[in-house]
Amino acid sequence: MTHSLLIIFPLIFFFLLFFFFFEPARNFYMRGGRNSELRNTVLKYCCLIFIGHRKKGDNQSNSASHEKSLPSPYLPARGFTGCLLLETDCRQYLTSLVRRATLKENEQIPKYEKVHNFKVHTFRGPHWCEYCANFMWGLIAQGVKCADCGLNVHKQCSKMVPNDCKPDLKHVKKVYSCDLTTLVKAHITKRPMVVDMCIREIESRGLNSEGLYRVSGFSDLIEDVKMAFDRDGEKADISVNMYEDINIITGALKLYFRDLPIPLITYDAYPKFIESAKIMDPDEQLETLHEALKLLPPAHCETLRYLMAHLKRVTLHEKENLMSAENLGIVFGPTLMRSPELDAMAALNDIRYQRLVVELLIKNEDILF
Secondary structure, three states, rough: OOHHHHHHHHHHHHHHHHHHHHHOOOOHHHHHHHHHHHHHHHHHHHHHHHHHHHHHHHHHHHHHHHHOHHHHHHHOOHHHHHHHHHHHHHHHOOOHHHHHHHHHHHHHHHOOOOOOOOEEEEEOOOEEEEOOEEEEEOOOOOEEEEEOOOEOOOOOHHHOOOOEEOOOOOOOOOOOOOOHHHHHHOOOOOOOHHHHHHHHHHHHOOOOOOOOOOOEEEOOHHHHHHHHHHHHHOOOOOHHHHHHHHHHHHHHHHHHHHHHHOEEOOOOOOOHHHHHHOOOOOHHHHHHHHHHHHHHHHHHHHHHHHHHHHHHHHHHHHHHHOOOHHHHHHHHHHHHHHOOOOOHHHHOOOOOHHHHHHHHHOOOOOHHH
């Protein structure tokens, strides 16, 4: 009983002390710092308690003279050196199974950096900034709120918040017309589920379909597929039982890329891709194209790689579907690339280069990615 009280009371005191008397310094990021520091401290403290009990039991069973080595169930007898020894033992008790699972998870799902999508917000009731922990004054427009993860901060603090937005499915309520990086982070996937599911369906039953991606499906049914993804996500049914015409699935995939607020080949990388298409020397052209790919956000680059590998497989059935790399470039050029220029004539002149960029990506998919 005494031992249990010695464990429970310090833990309760620690939590009360931290939450009621700890005032984070300014510019101290609470989500990334305060909570993780609390978790690490509590974990270390609990491990020390466990190791202390274990060591005490071992010492009592081996020799009575060792009983004095741990006078308390949670404090080592030799001060700071004892703490270090206990921490070392604590690390050894962490199972390799947990470590392997963590490493496997990190390998499967890349960590994409994402900027917060802050918008001016009027809060009801008292609110505190989640960055500096100070009160947010005012009756209206007291601060900004991230539309993807719900982070609430001062407008001034929003400029200093790290690019570590973790979108929440409570805030991300649609699939189409949603930022690509936001979607993959919200669903914790490598690529948007629309791309994966549509490509799997197309490759399972449509690679020999004549005019694949060139022939348009019935627009109302394409809208049905879009609404199914927005409503059901990865549970959407796009099988042959629901949509017999494969052109409906290809149309839904093209519509997804057209509806992206930021194109798959982003506005920032667009000039470099167009520049590569204008180069005549093949080696220099590929080198410039490879540099352009490095400008893409990781989620965009991974999705583009997956799509180009699929289109390369489509060209392998060119005799049946009549879709060469050039034909696919004509279809996907304006779909994957949009000029940042508002000048209509400039955008019109870039169409031939957009086609050439996609054609080069398909033909050299194995080299560039």
